[in-house]
Amino acid sequence: MNNLKANKGMLTDTIGGDGGDHSIDPSQLIKSIGLDTDIYVDKIIINNTGYGGNGGMPRQSIQLRDGEYINKVVVKYGECIDNIEFTTNKGNIVSGGGNGGSYTKTFENIRLVAIGGKYGHYLDAIKLTYASDYVASSVVENNANFILDFIPPGTTVELSEVEHDTTFLSYLHTVDYMLDMTINASVESEFIDKVSLATKLETKYSDLTTIKSELTEEVTHSEKKIYVCGAGEVRLIVASCTIMKNADDSYWMFPNGGCTYPLITTKDVAQIAGFYALPGAYAGLKVQMDNFDSTMVNGFNKIKVK
Numbered sequence: 001m002n003n004l005k006a007n008k009g010m011l012t013d014t015i016g017g018d019g020g021d022h023s024i025d026p027s028q029l030i031k032s033i034g035l036d037t038d039i040y041v042d043k044i045i046i047n048n049t050g051y052g053g054n055g056g057m058p059r060q061s062i063q064l065r066d067g068e069y070i071n072k073v074v075v076k077y078g079e080c081i082d083n084i085e086f087t088t089n090k091g092n093i094v095s096g097g098g099n100g101g102s103y104t105k106t107f108e109n110i111r112l113v114a115i116g117g118k119y120g121h122y123l124d125a126i127k128l129t130y131a132s133d134y135v136a137s138s139v140v141e142n143n144a145n146f147i148l149d150f151i152p153p154g155t156t157v158e159l160s161e162v163e164h165d166t167t168f169l170s171y172l173h174t175v176d177y178m179l180d181m182t183i184n185a186s187v188e189s190e191f192i193d194k195v196s197l198a199t200k201l202e203t204k205y206s207d208l209t210t211i212k213s214e215l216t217e218e219v220t221h222s223e224k225k226i227y228v229c230g231a232g233e234v235r236l237i238v239a240s241c242t243i244m245k246n247a248d249d250s251y252w253m254f255p256n257g258g259c260t261y262p263l264i265t266t267k268d269v270a271q272i273a274g275f276y277a278l279p280g281a282y283a284g285l286k287v288q289m290d291n292f293d294s295t296m297v298n299g300f301n302k303i304k305v306k
Contacts, residue, residue: 168199
């Protein structure tokens with residue numbers, strides 16, 4: 001069996017036999033991986049949970065570090081998975097199994113996002129979700145001040161107060177922005193990794209809409225404080241962010257942490273000159289503020305005084 005499917009820019013490939021009474025959750029983002037093997041792959045261990053039988057000897061495992069991902073997978077298979085090897089972009093390898101297998105499938109220059117499959121006494125089939133022809137984005141600007149959203153004049157609102165909760169909020173606004181953009185699989189895989197690392201959520205790979213739901217749930221139940229905007233005032237939702245550039249010359253960004261809520265008057269454009277603004281915030285502030293202007297820098301509107 002070798003079934004290849006596309007999933008919103010990501011590819012999903014299922015390799016192996018048709019057996020296996022149990023399924024591996026195919027939406028698990030990979031944080032660690034290990035193997036128990038002998039002449040077959042008896043068990044695969046994903047994020048410290050094993051899937052397979054009780055045979056085989058434990059092999060080395062990989063705990064993925066910040067910026068580390070699996071960029072090569074080699075699978076030998078027939079009725080089950082005979083041998084498998086995972087290699088990371090840092091050169092770490094975990095492999096095991098026998099010399100059998102009627103077929104070999106090699107995945108190179110990928111960014112592996114999630115693993116599923118079927119198992120019984122052995123690992124019968126493995127399902128890989130990955131970005132193909134992956135090229136890492138490069139950092140364009142660190143610590144860029146971004147206005148993610150704003151609260152208009154004459155409004156009272158509850159906002160997350162604890163720093164960790166404000167990280168959920170900053171990523172929630174960023175996911176909204178990403179959903180409105182056309183992004184490739186390389187960017188999507190990188191951004192999902194940033195969400196998981198920053199928020200410490202048990203984020204599953206599905207799509208950005210699902211991740212938005214998880215973040216919304218966290219923000220809804222976070223500890224909040226009431227903030228008031230008087231007449232002629234706007235309250236900004238601001239985060240320090242990193243701007244990235246992908247190989248296709250598209251720009252994207254991610255928050256470095258939580259957000260703050262500075263209060264300014266609608267005449268105080270000079271206070272936010274040099275700040276970037278996400279499209280929704282930019283459009284609203286242009287209506288609310290006097291002498292508000294911008295120029296396009298690094299793919300985003302950068303505010304200046306008219």
